[in-house]
Amino acid sequence: MTGWPSGRAHSNSTMPQNDSQESHYLSMFAAFEKNGASDSPDWLKTLRREAIADFERNGFPTARRGNELWKYTDVRPLANHVFARSDGSNHEQIDFAAYKLPCPRVHQLVFVDGHYAADLSTEPPSQSAHRAETIGHRSEGLIVGRLSEAIQERLPLVEQYFNKQVGSSAFASLNTAFVEDGALIYIPDGVSVHEPIYLLFITTGRSQVVTHPRVLVIAGVNSKSTIIQGYESLITDAKPGFTNAVTEIVTHSGAVLNHYKLQREAANAYHISSTHATIGRDSHLASVALDLDGGLVRNDLCVKLAEPGASVKLDGLYIGEGERHVDNHTFVDHFAPRTSSNEVYKGILTGASRGVFVGQVMVRPEAQQTIAHQLNKNMVLSDEAEIDSQPMLEIFADDVQCTHGATVGRLDATAVFYLNSRGLSTQEAQQLLIQGFVSEVLSAIVDDAIRQYTDDAVLTKLV
Amino acid sequence: MLDIIDLHAEVAGVEILKGVTLHVDAGEVHAIMGPNGSGKSTLANVIAGNPAYRVTAGTIEFEGEDLGTLAPEERARRGVFLSFQHPIEIPGLRMDHFIRAGYNSVMKSREEDQLDPLKFDRLIRAKAKVIDMDATLTKRAVNEGFSGGEKKRNEILQMAVLEPKLRILDEIDSGLDVDALRSVSASINELMTPEKATLLVTHYERLLTYIQPNQVHILMDGRIVASGGKELAREIEIKGYDWLAERQGA
Numbered sequence: 001m002t003g004w005p006s007g008r009a010h011s012n013s014t015m016p017q018n019d020s021q022e023s024h025y026l027s028m029f030a031a032f033e034k035n036g037a038s039d040s041p042d043w044l045k046t047l048r049r050e051a052i053a054d055f056e057r058n059g060f061p062t063a064r065r066g067n068e069l070w071k072y073t074d075v076r077p078l079a080n081h082v083f084a085r086s087d088g089s090n091h092e093q094i095d096f097a098a099y100k101l102p103c104p105r106v107h108q109l110v111f112v113d114g115h116y117a118a119d120l121s122t123e124p125p126s127q128s129a130h131r132a133e134t135i136g137h138r139s140e141g142l143i144v145g146r147l148s149e150a151i152q153e154r155l156p157l158v159e160q161y162f163n164k165q166v167g168s169s170a171f172a173s174l175n176t177a178f179v180e181d182g183a184l185i186y187i188p189d190g191v192s193v194h195e196p197i198y199l200l201f202i203t204t205g206r207s208q209v210v211t212h213p214r215v216l217v218i219a220g221v222n223s224k225s226t227i228i229q230g231y232e233s234l235i236t237d238a239k240p241g242f243t244n245a246v247t248e249i250v251t252h253s254g255a256v257l258n259h260y261k262l263q264r265e266a267a268n269a270y271h272i273s274s275t276h277a278t279i280g281r282d283s284h285l286a287s288v289a290l291d292l293d294g295g296l297v298r299n300d301l302c303v304k305l306a307e308p309g310a311s312v313k314l315d316g317l318y319i320g321e322g323e324r325h326v327d328n329h330t331f332v333d334h335f336a337p338r339t340s341s342n343e344v345y346k347g348i349l350t351g352a353s354r355g356v357f358v359g360q361v362m363v364r365p366e367a368q369q370t371i372a373h374q375l376n377k378n379m380v381l382s383d384e385a386e387i388d389s390q391p392m393l394e395i396f397a398d399d400v401q402c403t404h405g406a407t408v409g410r411l412d413a414t415a416v417f418y419l420n421s422r423g424l425s426t427q428e429a430q431q432l433l434i435q436g437f438v439s440e441v442l443s444a445i446v447d448d449a450i451r452q453y454t455d456d457a458v459l460t461k462l463v
Numbered sequence: 464m465l466d467i468i469d470l471h472a473e474v475a476g477v478e479i480l481k482g483v484t485l486h487v488d489a490g491e492v493h494a495i496m497g498p499n500g501s502g503k504s505t506l507a508n509v510i511a512g513n514p515a516y517r518v519t520a521g522t523i524e525f526e527g528e529d530l531g532t533l534a535p536e537e538r539a540r541r542g543v544f545l546s547f548q549h550p551i552e553i554p555g556l557r558m559d560h561f562i563r564a565g566y567n568s569v570m571k572s573r574e575e576d577q578l579d580p581l582k583f584d585r586l587i588r589a590k591a592k593v594i595d596m597d598a599t600l601t602k603r604a605v606n607e608g609f610s611g612g613e614k615k616r617n618e619i620l621q622m623a624v625l626e627p628k629l630r631i632l633d634e635i636d637s638g639l640d641v642d643a644l645r646s647v648s649a650s651i652n653e654l655m656t657p658e659k660a661t662l663l664v665t666h667y668e669r670l671l672t673y674i675q676p677n678q679v680h681i682l683m684d685g686r687i688v689a690s691g692g693k694e695l696a697r698e699i700e701i702k703g704y705d706w707l708a709e710r711q712g713a
């Protein structure tokens with residue numbers, strides 16, 4: 001099981017600070033069980049009940065009583081908000097051009113306020129012929145489809161893999177309790193999927209909505225695929241929304257999976273996500289997480305290198321401005337011998353924003369011949385902006401190559417002068433230097449079309 | 464072209480330049496020599512407008528215009544160029560993107576044509592060829608992982624692209640082996656025209672056997688203590704700087 005090592009993750013001593021904050025979700029659950037969730041299979045009904053019970057017991061995390069994992073991020077504003085489930089009626093007027101990947105062929109599933117938008121979802125033309133009636137976009141056994149349909153269909157895959165590595169943190173529990181839709185992606189053994197798989201979660205901001213997107217990815221033996229998950233807000237002066245996403249990934253022997261995330265929710269949005277990945281023998285996960293916006297953002301990315309030869313590359317970019325708060329927790333669990341991880345997270349913080357990076361790396365006693373590199377670099381561009389950067393290395397094996405480093409700096413004045421002396425204004429110089437700073441992360445995206453899309457997103461943001 | 468009168472400048476509150484006066488005409492090459500820490504780089508940086516240095520007295524005029532209030536990019540756009548003693552590494556910023564942005568800023572300020580990436584690529588290749596530099600270096604991040612010699616050649620490439628009127632070359636010879644020195648010097652000579660002026664900052668007389676100076680100035684403790692022809696550099700090479708210091712003190 002991947003997750004935060006027990007004892008660290010959830011202190012049982014953490015008690016709800018205010019009954020009403022949780023009770024809103026409890027009564028919402030009672031209503032949901034009666035209608036929305038009433039036709040769930042029994043295993044899922046049981047999971048939902050266990051999850052809501054976990055949530056009731058643990059409550060929202062607080063920074064109190066040594067709850068290390070939440071000491072930099074205060075979720076009280078989120079807990080105090082009253083969000084409703086969406087009825088799914090908001091997606092009529094979406095101009096999709098802004099979200100389109102610049103490539104002709106793409107597997108695309110779009111969700112608006114948590115509800116599947118069939119009119120915005122597509123599949124590569126050549127595969128239409130293979131379309132299976134009920135289970136989304138299928139070709140040669142490939143599944144890129146709605147999770148809700150897979151659950152409806154009682155697809156054994158779902159029960160087999162669902163919620164096996166998530167743990168019982170408050171937010172993941174809420175997601176499991178309220179899970180309605182999202183994606184099931186299954187790449188059969190030996191299959192290379194050439195088109196990007198694009199999962200887009202749009203929040204309209206027309207009402208105060210909470211969504212619980214759930215994505216389950218199973219990458220078969222020696223398969224190759226690329227997934228991008230986008231989180232967008234339709235309007236920027238929106239009603240605050242709460243996106244509570246959970247992604248579960250399992251890669252089997254020799255699988256290569258590129259997993260990209262682009263988060264650009266509104267300045268008043270709450271974005272909480274956790275991603276849990278278990279990486280098989282000689283399999284590789286390349287994760288790139290771009291958090292360009294959002295009001296209160298917390299991402300947990302947990303990767304278990306479960307079998308010999310498993311490797312992961314983790315790249316991240318977070319941008320804070322205004323009053324925003326963006327918190328990235330990563331956890332790499334070197335569980336088996338000859339595993340390697342290489343992590344580079346970069347932050348740019350302006351205004352009165354606050355960034356948090358906590359990078360935990362555990363090398364277990366069995367994990368000999370492990371290579372683990374971690375780097376967190378931050379550019380703090382204003383006096384009020386802040387960053388807390390904390391590496392947490394726990395190494396229990398001896399034949400290990402480990403490095404880690406964290407830097408916090410401003411723009412280098414000598415570099416700005418160097419560019420000035422070639423005719424560039426200070427503003428142009430700063431822009432080029434910041435672009436240079438982020439390019440290492442952006443270049444970790446190897447798919448050309450996605451790279452073009454994400455480069456544009458980041459450059460637009462940095463102007 | 465360049466008229467410096469009684470220039471005083473400080474860095475971090477310490478006075479480094481203590482009254483420098485210097486005149487350089489178009490078509491001329493002037494060498495500034497002096498021991499380590501005498502203020503050579505400070506002088507070069509102050510002319511180029513590095514905000515880390517503060518001018519406390521005196522004036523710098525370029526083609527009759529007071530540079531004192533001009534930002535460094537304004538000076539660059541008017542034709543002042545500084546080749547850095549220690550060129551800056553900028554990870555993630557491609558050399559050709561960087562210098563095209565600089566080139567276009569300069570052109571824009573002069574209301575001349577800017578170049579798109581394709582046209583600029585042609586220009587930079589041609590310039591790289593002129594100065595005998597491997598053009599593939601221009602596709603790499605600015606100076607990142609460049610050898611000492613490659614960094615210096617990269618400065619000359621930027622100069623070749625921007626075609627400045629006043630070329631301030633701060634220790635262009637340091638870190639170069641004999642062959643590289645000969646080749647870089649040849650490029651500097653080749654790019655020289657009667658409309659341009661060159662200020663060569665150097666430690667060693669050796670550079671001056673490749674690039675003929677019209678005048679040599681010795682900077683010590685923030686002042687020019689001697690000026691003369693090429694033979695002055697020769698004398699320094701043989702006798703060192705101490706005799707000048709003693710003469711100055713006396």
Ligand SMILES: Nc1ncnc2c1ncn2[C@@H]1O[C@H](COP(=O)(O)OP(=O)(O)O)[C@@H](O)[C@H]1O
Nearest residue numbers: 474475479498499500501502503504505506515
């Ligand atoms: N940025 C700086 N901060 C503090 N001191 C400096 C700085 N730049 C130069 N100096 C000091 O100014 C003096 C002159 O330096 P410099 O002009 O670099 O000399 P040169 O180029 O002749 O070797 C030295 O004592 C040096 O330590």
Ligand SMILES: [Mg+2]
Nearest residue numbers: 503504548634
């Ligand atoms: Mg110097």
